[in-house]
Amino acid sequence: AAGIALVGCGDDDDDDQTQAVAQQQQQQQQDQPQAAAQQQQDQPQQAQTAEQAADQAEQQEQAAAQQDAAQQQQQQQAATAQAQQELEAPPIGGELKISDTSDLASFDGFLTFGYKAFLHGHNCYPMLTQFSNNPGQSSIDFQPELWLAESYEQPDDVTWLFNIKENAVWEDREPVNGRNVTAADVAFSFEEERYGGYPNRGAIQPSLVGVDAPDDRTVRFDLNGPLAPFLLYLGHHAGPYVMPPELLVDELSRQTMISAGPFLLDEYEPGSRVIYKRNPNYFDAPKPYADSLVINFIGDNSAIAAAFLSGELNTTWFGVAPPIVEELENGIPGATWEYQPSLVIGGVFPDLALEPFNDPRVRQAMSVAIDRDAILTVGGALERGQWSTALPPLAGWWVDPKEDDALGEFYRYNPEKAMQLLDAAGVDGLDGVPFHTTTAYGPIFAEQSQVVQANLLQVGISVDLVVNEPTVHYSTIFNGSNTGVIGHTLSVASIEPDEALRNVFIPDSPRSPIPNGELMGEDQQMLDLLNAQRTEGDVETRRKLLYDLQLHIANQMYSVPWVNPPISQVARPELSGVQFIQTFAPSPSLEDMWFNDL
Secondary structure, rough: OHHHHHHHHHHHHHHHHHHHHHHHHHHHHHHHHHHHHHHHHHHHHHHHHHHHHHHHHHHHHHHHHHHHHHHHHHHHHHHHHHHHHHOOOOOOOEEEEEOOOOOOOOOOOOOOOOEEEEEEEEOOOOOOEOOOOOOOOOOOOOEEOOEEEEEEEEEOEEEEEEHHHHHOOOOOOOOOOOEOOOOOHHEEEEOHEEEEEHHHOOOOOOHEEEEEEEEOOOOEEEEEEOOHHHHHHHHHOOOOOOHHHHHHHHHHOOOOOOOOOOOEEEEEEEOOEEEEOOOOOOOOOOOOOOOEEEEOOOOOHHHHHHHHOOOOOOOOOOOEEEEHHHHHHOOOOOOOOEEOOOOOOEOOOOOOOOOOOOEEEEHHHHHHHHOOOHHHHHHOOOOOOOOOOOOOOOOOOOOOOOOOOHHHHHOOOOOHHHHHHHHHHHOEEEEEEEEEEEEEOOHHHHHHHHHHHHHHOOOEEEEEEEOOOOHHHHOOOOOOOOOOOEEEEEEOOOOHHHHHHHHHHOOOOOOOOOOOOHHHHHOOOHHHHHHHHHHOOOOOHHHHHHHHHHHHHHHHHOEEEEEEEEEEEEEOOOOOOOOOOOOOOOOOOOOHEEEEOO
16 A cells, blocks of 8 residues: 555656646746847846946056056156256355444354344254245245254144254364254253243243253153244244254353354454355255355445445345435345335333323323324335334234224324323323433434424423433343333344233333333233233134234333334345345345356
8 A cells, every 4th residue: 555655646746747847848938038038138238338347447547547647747847847956056156245233242142142143143053943935925924944853743732843854964173073963952952051041031931841852863842831833933033043062161152153054154353244154064955055155244324335336245134224225226226125114122111110100091192192103204214114013013913003993092193182191190291201212223213212202292291311322221221120211212023923022011021121010910811811822823813812912902001112114125136036034043045045147
């Protein structure tokens, strides 16, 4: 039975398989037309896909070929540009001649602080940064660029790391013998023992925690907070300059300089001139282009004019005096000129503790009693001169009081308003107030002091003019140490609003001309604004803070701001590469100039 059953089951399977095969064949027959149709339908798509793939491959090949061609073209252009540059490279040679009014006391700006030391020191002593002088850049638009530093990193707001250029070397003579400039040389310039007593310490030192040299080429600065103008301050024309510590032994730095900069000190003729020669090992070679630089000591304007007209002087480093500008404009056809307002801060500085000048209304009255345009006219500078606020005319930061109504009310000539302010302060005339001026800035400044004297008398303030010799002036009025008087002085040329403000309005500033200026320490609003603008990294926010400061200080009138006549820079037509910088340390400008008639 079992066998029968098995056979029976097998017969059923055969039938099922036969039926399944038949159904499958039938289905295949039915599917064949559809498959054929689908195949016909897919063929164009497949062909299109293949065509697209071929196109893509061709495009990739073309792109690769174009890239190769572009690279070859760039290489050819670079080679051509290099060859062209070599053909057009400025010629090296010639004697570049400038002048200063008198001899210098010392070659070391640390030991004898003053612009004369900077004028000479910047030729030999480098700094991590310097002022850029790109084509078309205004001479008063101060922007930092790397100089001794090759690169820098800023891991956070208070840490700066600088890498020194490997090819920076001191000149090959005793006691340095051509060794490399090191990070330790830089750190030495900022050590507390040296930098702490430096007159320009106010730029960086209040923010400085420490400087060290982790290795020969790395300098690390640690600050106590953000410092917006830090890079610019590292290249400040008042230093500190990087000097080899060996030169400080027995104060040798007073008498000579050892260079790692564009020029080498060659010869010093006391009372006559200083001669520099081109440094062949300068790390920014092929600069400088002049073979030598001569700084002549010429104090008389007529002698300066004659030297320019004869070619004995080629260019200026800080402008020519207003009385000889027109003569040189007419006498040197084809010369290069630039006119920008002076950035020297100056003004009338009453003793803040002296009654009634301790009242802001009296100081405001003095300001609107002074005819600033008349003062500019005395110097022949009305057309190109400007009015200061608490700031000199620094591009982008200073606000012109002639155009801003809120500021203008404190500066526009208005004797009637001055009388009203004096009346409100209970002042009915003043007599015999000492008004100190000086011969240090030339006859024009002394004449301008007389204009101020007449302006003040017009509103009932009678002042006695006292004219001081330069040595007396710089030791008393210039630094605000002579109390009980009104001082009339120029102060310092500023490259940055923070510098301009802190030099004058920080209560303990050693460079402020304001007698009893420590009383400004009671003005917390001003101090807060001063600190805020110094640390603010956003330009627009900082610009608003600086406007608020100019307005606040105008309202308090701790100093009565002065005027800014133009600085007239000139280069004779034999010079090319002329790009002026209004600075006490002009070597970035001088090293870029070359003689086009070699």
